[in-house]
Amino acid sequence: MSSVRILVGTKKGAFVLTSDGARKRWKVSGPHFAGWEIYHMKGSPVDPERIYASQTSAWFGQIIQRSEDGGKTWNPPGTKPEDLMGSDGMPKGESNMFVYDASPETGKPLMTHQWYDGTQHPWEFKRVWHLEPSLHDPDHVYAGVEDAALFQSKDGGKSWHELAGLRGNDTGPKWQPGAGGMCLHTILLDPNNPERISIAISAAGAFRTDDGGTTWKPINRGLHSQYIPDPNAEVGHCVHRIAMHPSRPNTLFMQKHWDVMRSDDSGASWHEVSGNLPSDFGFPIDVHAHEPETIYVVPIKSDSEHYPPSGRLRVYRSRTGGNDWEALTKGLPQRNCYVNVLRDAMSVDALDPCGVYFGTTGGQVYASVNAGDQWKAIVRDLPAVLSVEAQTLP
């Protein structure tokens, strides 16, 4: 019988929630890495027992953790004695090392980006926001970081190297941090074309490579953001999240700062599908595992009021790929609810009916085992949830 594992990153540690395929009774393990911020965890599609985690701290920096047993035990990659020491006898500790590639051979100059006050500011590494394991190789994993850049590891996370062509895109000086920082938070791997990767950055926009990461181009045509000097600019849009169904990789759904958007040409052009949403501000967006036109968002009141409209926590589902939305409320608090749902805190499993999961800044992780019709909290009192990833296990 299939089972489900939910990987939950929080402000104060990681939690692993497991259930059989019925998804009625859940076991909760954790906190793993107690006291640390866990921005994201994700398992390899090739080897689900291998899970990567981004552990970070304003005090002590960035740590990458890896599990080989489905989240029971963890270690920084490269803990074998021969991996640990360099030829000079000193520890390498490379699994934690994210250094922008400024080398003349493969890198790009470490230039500046736009700062909050409009001045230029140098690129500075802060943390890993999102880890995206390869669809084909458990040792290959991508990392989206703040300040925005894309790194990859091809040795299971032991060492990391920047795909510098993205940061070297000549629009870089126009990128700017959103309220949460200038983060690369979305990495979409095209299952039909291993050379194509789409990413999103707050607040720069969406970008795509068709040559495995060597060169990149902005894919923001059709986005309209009234809060920037040129609302239709090539870059500078605060994209919060992009989602894709693996059977239709050319169709992308976007939750922007304001506006829910759709593209049917791999991001070459976008059009708005906010339709009848009570607010088109929000953070996460996801697609039903079996219905490529069924999508989910969690409307938030506004950019300054990060909680659900009217204090009612409602997931909105569109079965038409946008524009026509229905509120999903059964089992969710419908009064006095003022939590937020962050951009990486929603996920779906691959069972039938499709399971949908999301976590809140109030520490609840909600699950629906019938595609959103009804909801139930798996846990209610975790630290603020930063990320949720569902794994469907054989």
Place this chain on the structure above:
Amino acid sequence: MIRVILPPNLRTLAHLEDEVALELNGTLTQRSLLDAVEAKYPMLCGTMRDHVTQVRRPMVRFFACGEDLSHESPDAPLPDAVANGAEPFMIIGAIAGG
């Protein structure tokens, strides 16, 4: 024996429940002490000092013998009481935030 006290978050990371004990020869400095800690616990690389510059991270502080040694040269000798183990070298996460 040289004694090093890590902050709780780094003890968790290094799977440690107690002090770090080091045996080092030669003049003891911040640099030689931190090099030895990282050699013994490589997962701590980058958590106390920047990976590349080896400069102390902004919100990490070093104390010993009742003194804040955070701004001392990394190559300055540490107090004899640290070198002979009478006093621990304390690595502390700065009290910051709310």
